[in-house]
Amino acid sequence: xxxxxxxxxxxxxxxxxxxxxxxxxxxxxxxxxxxxxxxxxxxxxxxxxxxxxxxxxxxxxxxxxxxxxxxxxxxxxxxxxxxxxxxxxxxxxxxxxxxxxxxxxxxxxxxxxxxxxxxxxxxxxxxxxxxxxxxxxxxxxxxxxxxxxxxxxxxxxxxxxxxxxxxxxxxxxxxxxxxxxxxxxxxxxxxxxxxxxxxxxxxxxxxxxxxxxxxxxxxxxxxxxxxxxxxxxxxxxxxxxxxxxxxxxxxxxxxxxxxxxxxxxxxxxxxxxxxxxxxxxxxxxxxxxxxxxxxxxxxxxxxxxxxxxxxxxxxxxxxxxxxxxxxxxx
Amino acid sequence: xxxxxxxxxxxxxxxxxxxxxxxxxxxxxxxxxxxxxxxxxxxxxxxxxxxxxxxxxxxxxxxxxxxxxxxxxxxxxxxxxxxxxxxxxxxxxxxxxxxxxxxxxxxxxxxxxxxxxxxxxxxxxxxxxxxxxxxxxxxxxxxxxxxxxxxxxxxxxxxxxxxxxxxxxxxxxxxxxxxxxxxxxxxxxxxxxxxxxxxxxxxxxxxxxxxxxxxxxxxxxxxxxxxxxxxxxxxxxxxxxxxxxxxxxxxxxxxxxxxxxxxxxxxxxxxxxxxxxxxxxxxxxxxxxxx
Numbered sequence: 001x002x003x004x005x006x007x008x009x010x011x012x013x014x015x016x017x018x019x020x021x022x023x024x025x026x027x028x029x030x031x032x033x034x035x036x037x038x039x040x041x042x043x044x045x046x047x048x049x050x051x052x053x054x055x056x057x058x059x060x061x062x063x064x065x066x067x068x069x070x071x072x073x074x075x076x077x078x079x080x081x082x083x084x085x086x087x088x089x090x091x092x093x094x095x096x097x098x099x100x101x102x103x104x105x106x107x108x109x110x111x112x113x114x115x116x117x118x119x120x121x122x123x124x125x126x127x128x129x130x131x132x133x134x135x136x137x138x139x140x141x142x143x144x145x146x147x148x149x150x151x152x153x154x155x156x157x158x159x160x161x162x163x164x165x166x167x168x169x170x171x172x173x174x175x176x177x178x179x180x181x182x183x184x185x186x187x188x189x190x191x192x193x194x195x196x197x198x199x200x201x202x203x204x205x206x207x208x209x210x211x212x213x214x215x216x217x218x219x220x221x222x223x224x225x226x227x228x229x230x231x232x233x234x235x236x237x238x239x240x241x242x243x244x245x246x247x248x249x250x251x252x253x254x255x256x257x258x259x260x261x262x263x264x265x266x267x268x269x270x271x272x273x274x275x276x277x278x279x280x281x282x283x284x285x286x287x288x289x290x291x292x293x294x295x296x297x298x299x300x301x302x303x304x305x306x307x308x309x310x311x312x313x314x315x316x317x318x319x320x321x322x323x324x325x326x327x328x329x330x
Numbered sequence: 331x332x333x334x335x336x337x338x339x340x341x342x343x344x345x346x347x348x349x350x351x352x353x354x355x356x357x358x359x360x361x362x363x364x365x366x367x368x369x370x371x372x373x374x375x376x377x378x379x380x381x382x383x384x385x386x387x388x389x390x391x392x393x394x395x396x397x398x399x400x401x402x403x404x405x406x407x408x409x410x411x412x413x414x415x416x417x418x419x420x421x422x423x424x425x426x427x428x429x430x431x432x433x434x435x436x437x438x439x440x441x442x443x444x445x446x447x448x449x450x451x452x453x454x455x456x457x458x459x460x461x462x463x464x465x466x467x468x469x470x471x472x473x474x475x476x477x478x479x480x481x482x483x484x485x486x487x488x489x490x491x492x493x494x495x496x497x498x499x500x501x502x503x504x505x506x507x508x509x510x511x512x513x514x515x516x517x518x519x520x521x522x523x524x525x526x527x528x529x530x531x532x533x534x535x536x537x538x539x540x541x542x543x544x545x546x547x548x549x550x551x552x553x554x555x556x557x558x559x560x561x562x563x564x565x566x567x568x569x570x571x572x573x574x575x576x577x578x579x580x581x582x583x584x585x586x587x588x589x590x591x592x593x594x595x596x597x598x599x600x601x602x603x604x605x606x607x608x609x610x611x612x613x614x615x616x617x618x619x620x621x
Contacts, residue, residue, distance in 0.1 A: 061425045063432075112608045116424050117367045121558050122607055125600045128555065132597045143593075249551050253432060260429060297443035297547075304436030311429050312415075315422070 004185055012328045023173055027166045035165050039237065041278045042172040043230060048258035048270030049179040050226035055256070056265035057183075057192065058219035059199030061116070064123030066251035067130050068098045068224045072231025073241055077148055078140050080160070080236075087161045087236055094228040101126075102224025106217045115202075124249060131247030140241070148239040161236040168237045175229060176271070183267055186222070195219055199265075250300075257303060261310045263317025272319045277306065334466045339584045341469050345477040347580020349538050351573040352480040353553070354560035355487065356531030362567035363504040363524040366416060369431035372553025373438035374529055378404050378536025379545040380446055386453045386540070393455065393541040394479055401483075401533040408529025413522040420521070435554065442547035452544035476538035483534045484573055487527070491569070500524050504567075552596070559603040565616025574615060578602070 005013070023042075027035055047069065054060045075097050076090030105126055109119050135143040156163030161171075186192050194215045197205040206212045235241055245251070262273025281299050288298060310317065357371045368374075378400055385396050415434070419427045460471035491497040503510040503520050510517050556579065564575025579599050586598035606613060 055425070061428065108604075108608055112611065114607050114611055117428060118562070118607060118611060120425075120428065121562065122604070124555060125559075125603050125607075129597060129600045129604075132594055132600075136591070136594055249555075253436065295444050296448065297440035300440035301437055301444070304433045304440065307429065307433035307436065308415075311426060311433060312418075315426060 004181070004188065009328050011326070015326070015328075020177065027169050032165065035169055037278065037282050039165065039169050039172055040282075041274050042169070042176045043233065043274075044255060044258045044278055045271040045274035046172065046176045046179050047227055047230045047255045048262070048274055049176070049183055049267075050223050050230065051256055052259045052265065052270050053183060053186065053226065054219050054223040056259060056269070057187065057199065058195040058216055059202075060216060060219060061120045062123045062220075062223070062252075063120045063249070063256070064125070064127035064252050065223075065227055065255055066247050066249065067101065067123070067127040068227035069231040069234060069251065069255070070127075070130060070134070070241075070243070070246040071098050071101055072228030073235035073246055074134065074140055074146065074231075075228075076232040077146055077235040077241055081146065081148060082139075086159050087232055088159065091229065091232050094232050095225045098224040098228035098231075099221045102220040103217065106220035110213050110216050124252070127247055127249065127252060131243050134243035134247065140243075143243060145240055145242040147241075148236065150239050165237075168233065172233060175233065179226060180267060180271070182226075187267070191215060191218060254303070257307055259317075261306060261318060263319035266317065266319050266323075268323070269317050269319045272322070273317070276318065277303065280306070336585070336588065337466060338468055339588045340581055341467055342473060343580040343582075343584025344577055345469065345473040345580070346542065346584070347577040348477040348480040348573065349535050349542070349576075350556060350560055350580055351576020352484055352538075353532055353535035354557045354564070354576055355484060355569060355572040356528035356535070357557045358561045358564075358567055358569060358572040359487070359531065360525055360528035361561070362569075363500055364412065364416070364420075364521045366419075366427050367431070367558075368525075368528065369428060369554060370435035370438055371532065371557045372555070373435045373442070373550040374404065374407070374532045375536050375539075375553045375557075376442060376545055376547060376550040377407070377438060378533040379540045380442060381533075382537045382540040383451055383453060383545065393453065393537045394475055397479060397483075397534050397537040400537045401530040404533030404536075405526040405530040407526075408532075409522045409526035411529070412525035413518070416525065417518050417521060420518075435550070439547055439550040442550070446547060448546060448548065450544040450546045453540055455541055458541075470542070472541040476542055479538050480535065483531065484569075487531070488569060490527075496523070556596075556599065559599050562603055562613055563606045565613025568613065568615045571613055571615035575613070578614075 023038075026038055030038060047065065051062065051065050054062050072094035075094040076087045079085040079090040079093060080087055105123065108114070109122055114122055134140060140146045156167045158167065161168075186195075194205065194210050197208070197210055198212055198215060202212050231246075234246070258273030258277055259270040260273065261277055262271065263269030281302060284302055285299060288294070314321065353371070353375055357368055360366060360368050381400050381403055382393055382396055385391065385400070386393060389396075411434070416427070416430065419430055455472065457471045457475075461468050462471060462474060491501060499510070499515050500520050500523065502513070503515060503517050503524075507517065510520075560575035560579050561572050562575075563578060564571030564573070579602070582598045582602055583595045587595040610616075
């Protein structure tokens with residue numbers, strides 16, 4: 001524990017503690033709508049963090065992370081619907097399935113030297129493959145969707161993840177905080193330094209004796225396994241799953257916007273990005289509601305413009321310059 | 331099922347595949363020269379299809395006639411896109427360029443959604459229900475016209491890159507960026523021209539495809555993926571490879587749709603992509619690129 005804190009600026013710790021405290025008391029004051037927005041922010045912060053392990057740390061661009069969200073969601077939900085298995089057990093299946101899928105994709109890609117843009121397209125191909133496959137899988141009701149039984153919950157059943165939005169908010173908060181600490185520890189580990197070396201130059205890393213194949217594999221598997229948990233939360237929070245939606249490529253794009261806007265490869269980036277993007281998008285939605293405009297697509301155009309502006313003018317994301325301003329830069 | 335059905339489906343798949351091939355040719359040209367993967371390719375395709383739709387209902391002209399002005403419109407669009415947004419990114423890392431085009435794609439697809447609405451729209455030409463018969467084969471007239479037009483455009487493009495001075499200068503940029511700069515070529519202008527040419531291919535393909543099928547804004551990403559699958563199968567940067575890939579994917583999808591279920595047809599295209607990426611990453615006609 002003390003080793004983890006070593007070298008972290010004290011001001012950063014205070015900021016982090018304040019943010020955590022704020023997020024912890026937030027549900028006590030928030031309305032139902034704000035709580036839903038809060039959940040969404042934490043959700044995107046978490047999956048962004050998971051994606052960041054692969055892209056930000058190890059430099060492997062995945063544009064198909066909806067595959068792991070979808071597989072994770074479907075595995076836990078199907079086990080619950082068919083066998084009444086608690087999501088805490090189903091979650092094990094989700095993690096195992098996604099780790100396996102990640103390992104398979106990583107193995108094929110890295111063994112055969114598929115890299116860069118080709119790798120990104122391969123990840124899309126696998127996600128699309130899963131989308132169409134699940135559309136035709138009767139066990140999960142195919143394209144007509146898998147629904148979880150819903151009732152009006154007066155009390156929270158943590159074991160079966162049936163309960164109020166507040167319960168899901170706190171679970172998501174715990175996941176996000178856990179992912180933050182895990183990623184911090186990973187970056188500090190030997191593997192973290194290997195990843196950064198591979199990201200900067202795979203050839204140089206190889207020449208220095210880093211087993212590039214193995215550490216790229218670890219990055220994909222860890223990222224996939226982390227993402228699967230978000231899928232489980234998604235399934236039990238929204239209670240319905242459609243392959244067309246959950247495996248959709250726009251889902252994969254949506255979840256990488258946060259870390260890119262926040263700052264690829266930084267720990268705070270995915271969180272800052274999720275706050276900015278989801279906060280602004282919900283604000284925009286509210287504004288349009290007030291103005292009486294109801295046109296689908298406006299939110300996505302807004303996402304696109306944000307992405308465009310950030311990539312053009314802040315190629316490192318919002319967080320690095322912000323951290324400098326706050327005096328958190330080493 | 332009798333063998334004629336398979337033959338008919340295969341012929342129709344091959345004809346549509348040629349139009350797909352022309353679209354993918356645009357992607358291949360852009361990648362081969364500018365070294366940027368155009369992630370907004372399918373969105374440009376639907377843009378061309380909507381322009382066709384608007385012009386068709388306004389002017390009542392045949393899509394095969396509209397092909398020329400639409401290619402011109404897309405050319406200007408592509409030129410401006412490269413000159414204004416993508417040129418500053420030439421020396422940025424790969425993922426940064428990729429993200430730029432993802433952003434452009436996101437804006438394009440949803441702008442179309444806002445303007446044209448989510449419903450599928452199509453056009454009906456005088457020959458929509460005509461067909462040609464050759465022995466046991468019966469093929470749609472519009473598909474035959476579209477495929478022939480795709481071949482003509484592709485041939486013109488081959489000739490342009492092979493024989494014209496401008497085409498040769500563009501190939502020089504593709505072969506050696508710094509060399510092209512040293513001999514005094516205006517590389518940024520040529521890059522913008524190339525992107526324009528690639529976009530014009532999309533424009534022509536979009537106009538022709540409109541005679542064959544309907545359009546919705548949300549089909550854009552699917553066309554992007556289709557173009558990727560085709561050029562990677564045929565070989566990124568190889569012009570003949572793009573056409574060959576188009577034929578192959580058209581055939582695969584058509585036969586997959588008949589043998590299994592139509593909604594699963596693109597699964598076969600992705601299956602083909604995965605196989606090609608794993609066993610021949612440079613594509614069927616692609617050259618192995620060092621580094």
